[in-house]
């Protein structure tokens with residue numbers, strides 16, 4: 353892909369934003385297990401939150417390459433947790449934008465894209481996340497309202513979300529009984545509990561308990577019992593972004609390892625002069641090159657509207673490939689940095705702790721293979 357001057361200008365502006373507003377603070381935010389809410393507004397101000405959303409709701413229409421560039425540049429700060437929470441609206445809003453009523457969209461979307469409100473997506477439950485069709489959290493109609501009872505877990509932005517796109521059972525068993533409802537984060541009867549994690553420390557992750565939570569009936573997103581399809585379509589966007597993120601974080605590992613290998617001296621020469629180190633770097637480079645080429649091919653196909661079953665299958669496999677590349681590169685980078693790679697404050701130390709969530713969240717590896725096989729008729 354040859355990027356246009358507009359793409360390159362956008363890259364420059366995001367790079368400057370990351371260098372000034374994120375990179376200097378990201379270690380402290382990770383240690384504090386949070387980041388300032390004000391960052392949403394600042395990210396919105398340079399058009400990051402509204403990227404790819406309709407102008408009518410405060411967004412900036414943009415092709416898939418802009419989103420790829422944004423992901424690559426935000427990744428330079430080396431914090432997947434920051435990326436997950438700052439952009440949780442990218443999994444929370446799309447079903448609403450595609451299927452919500454005009455009134456609901458006007459009420460929720462502009463404020464989120466302006467960085468004034470935070471949006472989250474809640475699918476996963478304590479009883480399981482992979483088997484979405486069996487989710488248990490239930491909503492029943494009562495006097496012009498939905499009354500919601502049940503639990504969600506591992507929800508990104510769960511503590512501070514102002515709006516939660518919630519998957520609930522409104523009908524019978526299976527995927528055909530699932531709906532999506534927009535639930536205000538401050539709804540009475542909703543209890544939120546923060547969760548401690550292996551990585552993504554500055555990301556807000558929560559368990560949500562719904563007990564008799566009442567929301568107006570018109571908060572239903574799209575048709576009743578049509579939520580499963582929306583959830584599956586939404587996963588495609590999330591998986592592409594996760595693949596781009598994995599590739600970008602793997603590149604950060606390569607860059608940090610190369611920089612270190614050039615400076616660090618052992619046995620009288622720079623680390624990079626040792627053949628073993630050079631080979632590790634080339635193994636990283638090889639995996640990065642194949643992942644990036646595949647990622648670009650997928651974005652190109654998406655831009656051409658070629659997003660049928662074959663694209664979905666390849667996307668599932670790309671997510672696995674990209675996250676395996678990330679795993680390999682994070683491991684190699686920490687090894688090249690030696691003891692320093694084990695110390696907090698290096699980017700590869702943090703990224704190493706963030707690998708597994710990329711291989712589990714948004715559809716775990718095993719599920720990706722099953723889904724790909726099914727899409728390919730195997």
Ligand SMILES: Cc1cc2nc3c(=O)[nH]c(=O)nc-3n(C[C@H](O)[C@H](O)[C@H](O)COP(=O)(O)OP(=O)(O)OC[C@H]3O[C@@H](n4cnc5c(N)ncnc54)[C@H](O)[C@@H]3O)c2cc1C
Nearest residue numbers: 473474475476480481482506507508713714715716718719
């Ligand atoms: C930090 C973090 C943030 C998250 N953010 C969100 C969020 O914002 N919103 C949200 O809804 N969810 C979120 N998730 C949840 C995530 O999507 C789920 O963890 C994921 O889908 C897997 O579900 P599970 O953890 O319940 O694992 P399970 O479904 O219990 O599966 C456990 C393991 O068994 C494997 N497995 C399951 N079924 C099979 C099978 N048939 N064959 C072989 N292996 C199988 C899985 O691949 C997995 O490895 C987040 C998770 C984390 C860790």
